[in-house]
Amino acid sequence: MSSIRLTVGQAVVRFLAAQYSERDGRRHRLIEGCFGIFGHGNVAGVGQALLEAELSPEPGLRYWQGRNEQAMVHAAAAFARTRNRMSTLACTSSIGPGATNMVTGAALATINRLPVLLLPGDVFATRVADPVLQQLEHPAAQDVSVNDAFRPVSRFFDRIWRPEQLPSALLAAMRVLTDPAETGAVTLALPQDVQAEAYNWPAELFRGRVWHVPRTPPDPAAVARAADVIRSARRPLIVAGGGVIYSEATAALRAFADACGIPVAQTQAGKGTMRSGDPLCAGAIGATGTTAANELAAQADVVIGVGTRWSDFTTASRTVFADPRVRFVNVNVAAFDAAKQAGVAVVGDARAALEALAGALAGWSAEPAHRARAADLAARWQATVEAAYTTRHQPRPAQAEVIGVVNEVSGERDVVLCAAGSMPGDLHKLWRTRDPGGYHVEYGYSCMGYEIAGGLGAKLAAPDREVFVMVGDGSYLMMATELVTAVQEGVKLVVVCVDNHGFASIGNLSESVGSQRFGTSYRFRGRDGRLDGDYLPVDLAANAASLGVDVQRARTIEEFRQALVAARDADRTTLVHIETDPLVGAPPSEAWWDVPVAEVAELESTRDARAAYEKAKERQSPYL
Numbered sequence: 219m220s221s222i223r224l225t226v227g228q229a230v231v232r233f234l235a236a237q238y239s240e241r242d243g244r245r246h247r248l249i250e251g252c253f254g255i256f257g258h259g260n261v262a263g264v265g266q267a268l269l270e271a272e273l274s275p276e277p278g279l280r281y282w283q284g285r286n287e288q289a290m291v292h293a294a295a296a297f298a299r300t301r302n303r304m305s306t307l308a309c310t311s312s313i314g315p316g317a318t319n320m321v322t323g324a325a326l327a328t329i330n331r332l333p334v335l336l337l338p339g340d341v342f343a344t345r346v347a348d349p350v351l352q353q354l355e356h357p358a359a360q361d362v363s364v365n366d367a368f369r370p371v372s373r374f375f376d377r378i379w380r381p382e383q384l385p386s387a388l389l390a391a392m393r394v395l396t397d398p399a400e401t402g403a404v405t406l407a408l409p410q411d412v413q414a415e416a417y418n419w420p421a422e423l424f425r426g427r428v429w430h431v432p433r434t435p436p437d438p439a440a441v442a443r444a445a446d447v448i449r450s451a452r453r454p455l456i457v458a459g460g461g462v463i464y465s466e467a468t469a470a471l472r473a474f475a476d477a478c479g480i481p482v483a484q485t486q487a488g489k490g491t492m493r494s495g496d497p498l499c500a501g502a503i504g505a506t507g508t509t510a511a512n513e514l515a516a517q518a519d520v521v522i523g524v525g526t527r528w529s530d531f532t533t534a535s536r537t538v539f540a541d542p543r544v545r546f547v548n549v550n551v552a553a554f555d556a557a558k559q560a561g562v563a564v565v566g567d568a569r570a571a572l573e574a575l576a577g578a579l580a581g582w583s584a585e586p587a588h589r590a591r592a593a594d595l596a597a598r599w600q601a602t603v604e605a606a607y608t609t610r611h612q613p614r615p616a617q618a619e620v621i622g623v624v625n626e627v628s629g630e631r632d633v634v635l636c637a638a639g640s641m642p643g644d645l646h647k648l649w650r651t652r653d654p655g656g657y658h659v660e661y662g663y664s665c666m667g668y669e670i671a672g673g674l675g676a677k678l679a680a681p682d683r684e685v686f687v688m689v690g691d692g693s694y695l696m697m698a699t700e701l702v703t704a705v706q707e708g709v710k711l712v713v714v715c716v717d718n719h720g721f722a723s724i725g726n727l728s729e730s731v732g733s734q735r736f737g738t739s740y741r742f743r744g745r746d747g748r749l750d751g752d753y754l755p756v757d758l759a760a761n762a763a764s765l766g767v768d769v770q771r772a773r774t775i776e777e778f779r780q781a782l783v784a785a786r787d788a789d790r791t792t793l794v795h796i797e798t799d800p801l802v803g804a805p806p807s808e809a810w811w812d813v814p815v816a817e818v819a820e821l822e823s824t825r826d827a828r829a830a831y832e833k834a835k836e837r838q839s840p841y842l
């Protein structure tokens with residue numbers, strides 16, 4: 219067998235450039251490129267290999283420079299989400315802080331079931347030079363490094379102590395990245411000396427390889443069991459999650475819902491599954507749900523979850539399904555999720571399973587009155603949205619109006635992207651969806667700082683779409699640095715910075731648990747020694763301008779509309795800054811979220827909140 223002599227770094231880069239994914243006969247590059255920040259842990263290994271790839275006439279792995287390793291992983295995760303997990307990016311870091319900066323991104327990717335490939339540098343395998351700069355020494359375990367922190371947040375982890383270990387690790391890594399049930403962060407820790415070490419690799423390792431992403435059909439017996447339960451339903455409800463989008467099953471979902479006359483409620487990741495305005499679309503469910511979906515949920519006797527992991531936001535901490543006899547059917551590619559809520563588990567690909575269920579239920583549909591009632595509830599919520607979009611609150615606009623303008627100014631296939639703060643909940647309730655990929659709110663980890671980095675990844679994955687990043691002032695201050703990368707790469711984003719001088723979301727939450735908005739607004743320390751002075755004079759628009767992007771400042775909602783149109787039509791990344799009133803929330807839907815309140819307290823506000831909490835807990839059905 220012929221062999222090729224390369225370093226471990228060169229072998230990794232050459233291997234990754236030759237991997238493909240395939241589903242429904244369509245082939246994609248599996249790893250489209252590599253973000254990297256170099257240090258002594260990767261500069262001579264993966265870094266040198268990326269340079270050779272860039273200089274080679276062969277199409278190799280493309281390199282992008284990041285500002286922060288966490289942001290690189292966010293960009294990779296957003297890229298994978300935008301591509302429905304068929305393609306992703308790799309991220310290379312140095313050892314120590316560069317590596318651990320990626321741990322948060324790894325957790326985000328794994329929780330959202332998004333494939334990302336992480337290549338942190340690691341300490342010397344030979345240990346001759348120990349302790350190397352940035353090495354954590356563990357007195358009782360010399361094979362432990364900071365990279366062991368990746369283990370609990372990765373779906374696959376390996377450390378390549380010797381070159382011989384690399385081929386099997388690479389193959390296993392690709393398998394996990396392309397397995398729809400197992401995917402998440404995949405981490406190959408690469409000791410810095412091993413990265414630069416040469417080895418004779420079998421040429422076979424570098425041939426083009428296709429990883430087939432299956433549409434695993436469900437077990438017919440499980441489909442029959444599920445169909446029996448659904449046929450018994452009088453008030454059924456579908457809850458569509460992100461799995462429907464990743465499986466590209468939105469048409470199958472619509473056909474199934476229509477044939478059976480079952481309304482569809484949506485989780486955050488599943489919000490794009492149906493067009494708002496479709497009479498069968500009840501919209502957001504749960505703690506940030508619509509009155510329509512939550513009322514249907516309260517009365518549902520059978521709930522069909524499709525591609526959802528039943529987070530507490532979806533179930534409103536197990537209060538939204540109020541019928542004590544409610545039964546669940548769970549369609550999920552992951553057996554782990556299919557078994558939740560003591561449901562009838564239908565394990566398989568969402569599209570394949572929905573088609574099988576539609577076949578098994580052919581000729582059956584829920585009572586027409588149920589469908590009509592759902593349509594009526596949905597229409598009423600749409601009127602609520604219209605009112606929220608047009609309140610014209612003074613002197614500073616409400617956040618819902620800002621969302622309304624972004625919705626109107628953005629086009630059919632454009633993308634709205636957000637992650638943390640009060641906007642995800644408001645967007646979940648109020649955003650009018652058009653296209654399955656048009657709604658990108660990262661709410662599995664709800665990670666402040668994902669927004670701009672994620673926007674970069676989404677735009678790299680879909681250059682033909684306008685990406686509208688919605689970022690709060692808190693999230694902006696946590697990590698806006700990838701604006702620089704967007705400028706560097708000529709990647710155009712529209713960034714809407716909603717400034718309410720602190721954490722509106724946690725301020726409201728704090729008030730609801732009796733903690734008086736403590737520590738949630740950006741104010742000077744006052745004479746009383748507390749953070750209750752004037753607002754901090756932070757100028758985020760000026761900050762963005764200093765990073766090289768164009769900036770528009772808007773004061774009124776009309777100015778905002780004009781600025782946003784200009785930003786949309788511009789060919790450079792533009793940040794539109796607007797101040798909103800943190801005290802005006804989105805329209806309510808009477809949903810609850812379980813956030814524990816201090817059981818004993820000096821403060822009357824806390825004692826009152828505890829009493830309300832104990833009352834609310836009575837509605838919770840624990841465990842099931």
Ligand SMILES: Cc1ncc(C[n+]2csc(CCOP(=O)(O)OP(=O)(O)O)c2C)c(N)n1
Nearest residue numbers: 638639640666690691692693720721722723
């Ligand atoms: C990395 C991280 N740290 C802390 C939190 C908890 N948290 C959720 S929202 C939020 C405040 C967000 O502030 P901002 O971006 O200004 O949005 P706003 O709440 O004002 O809408 C915080 C601290 C988080 N989600 N992510």
Ligand SMILES: [Mg+2]
Nearest residue numbers: 690691692720
């Ligand atoms: Mg804020």
